[in-house]
């Protein structure tokens with residue numbers, strides 16, 4: 406069980422993400438814009454952040470850069486939620502400091518598997534993550 410911050414402006418996507426995460430036993434904190442999300446990340450110190458890329462005002466990649474540039478939040482893994490499926494996006498997402506991404510629309514099993522893998526990677530740093 407973990408505390409997960411979801412930053413997403415689309416109501417339907419947010420509802421789905423919250424439902425899936427709670428069904429997996431996680432506590433969920435939510436924000437609908439980057440500024441609120443940044444404040445919550447500092448206060449709640451979640452185990453993981455799911456960050457929509459396209460947000461009103463400050464976008465998710467800019468918000469991730471701020472999180473990764475601040476001592477209080479840089480250790481929190483960030484997974485981008487992206488509707489963009491264009492080539493080059495993964496590069497942009499990684500360059501902003503995201504630890505991974507999930508493509509929307511959310512595929513239930515893949516979504517939860519990605520979240521679980523990321524939480525395992527950050528809670529068990531002794532286990533080598535190199536793929537064989």
Ligand code: MN
Pocket residue numbers: 413414415457458459460
């Ligand atoms: Mn959005």
